Amino acid sequence: MPFDPALDRPSAVPPNDPVEQLVALLSRLPGLGRRSARRAVLKMLQDPARLMLPLATALEVAAEAVRPCGVCGNLDTRDPCGVCRDPRRERGLICVVEGVADLWALERAGAHRGLYHVLGGTLSALGGVGPEDLSIQPLVARVAGGGVEEVILALPATVEGATTGHYLADRLRPLSVPVTRLAQGVPIGGALDVLDDGTLAAALRARRPA
16 A cells, blocks of 8 residues: 655555554544554554454443443443442542543542542633533532532643632532642643642642632
8 A cells, every 4th residue: 555654644545445444543542643543553453363353342342331420420331330339438528520531540549539520521611611511510419419528629720620610619609518629739731631640649638628
């Protein structure tokens, strides 16, 4: 198959070329451009029995078995998820995060022993994301249901994250539940899922009123 090295793409690709279709699909994933996707595909094609077929099976199984948790929004094969079902968790402590990647990052850090709530994004006027587009009402309902002693806002240190945090604090204020947010350790513009475990743990311990 002829390639144009400058553009890293085939100069003439048959419409039903399975290799190029696979490269195109992989290149849609975060952190994978066409060059990285092409290297991954080549590696798999060189040993399909060990790399490609097991991956295909695992993808099919995960697609059928993994689903959002009906309580917190985490992704798991069970509903409620393993975190929500864990009896060792502090039930009165809810950590609010933007996405599942942030939840997983905090779990890797091992700094939070309570429960979670995944918003599914942050408020953005430019992006057209309003309160009705996020899992905000379910959070308010969880807190209003009683038993919650503190809500931790573990949101990105961005304009959107700050806006979302202020909105949530206002919505939760009538419920008389302490609302705190991460303090030191999270840089402006930083995303939780790319921070190291020590930084996340320090930020969670040093949380302050929102």
